[in-house]
Amino acid sequence: MSDTSLSIVPSIGDFPNRKQKAKLIIDWLVNVHAVKSSQTDCVLGSDLGYPIDSGAKNLTDEVEYLPFRLMTNGLDVIVERQIYDTGQNGMDSFICPKCNEDIISDGWSFLDEYFNTGNSMFICPVCKRESDLNNFVIDPIWGFSNLGFTFWNWPSFKDEVLKEFEDRLGCKVKVVYSHI
Ligand SMILES: [Zn+2]
Structure with a gap:
């Protein structure tokens, strides 16, 4: 099976205090049990990620598509500069x-x-x-930032969840869907 990802990316190429903000977002998501606090091999690539937890059901209207049964089901928090492309979806x-x-x-x-x-x-x-x-x-939407939150194989988030990301980050975010 091929993997998909959803990345929440600030609309700021060079995000100030990005590591602090990353921690704030992780703490929030762990607190609402969207992800677990201990990192495991649950994301693609060499990094460790935060695995999905039961509270993820509150973040989406498409609960049935949450990747509880997949190994690649976690959140990868990226604090290095990255171009968030759409993979096979390209750019039109x-x-x-x-x-x-x-x-x-x-x-x-x-x-x-x-x-x-x-x-x-x-x-x-x-x-x-x-x-x-x-x-x-x-x-389709691409993102450019040195801060980003990539959720592997998760379905779309509710609008109010995206709004929460924006409030916590203090800026607009882009949602980049990628298909590998
Ligand atoms: Zn022009």
Whole structure:
């Protein structure tokens, strides 16, 4: 079976105090028993994650799709710079917030630049104006941050849960769905 992930990603390329905020979010999710506090091999990759717990049922309307029976069922908390792509879902459009042109065909070097340097400002090749990568309208949604919360094989969250993430992080978040 292939795996999917749902990542909650702040709309900020360089998140201040990201480790403190990460801890705050983990404490909240452990407190409501959405995940367990002891880390195990429950996420893809070499990192350890926080395994799903019974309170996860309160975070989604699609309880039947929660991955209780899967080994890959946990939360991976990422505090390093990362580009949250959609995996097999790719990218259909990449629209400049200043001129509304779709510039998807103009190469991907800006992704390398963000990854390598952390510079999330990108100059639109059409209108030559600069915008933050997080302000481009990307379909399906991608995220760019040095903080993120990836839930492996979880279904969509309720809107009020996303709002709670935003309140706790103090900024808008993106939800990136990836299919490996
Ligand atoms: Zn433009």
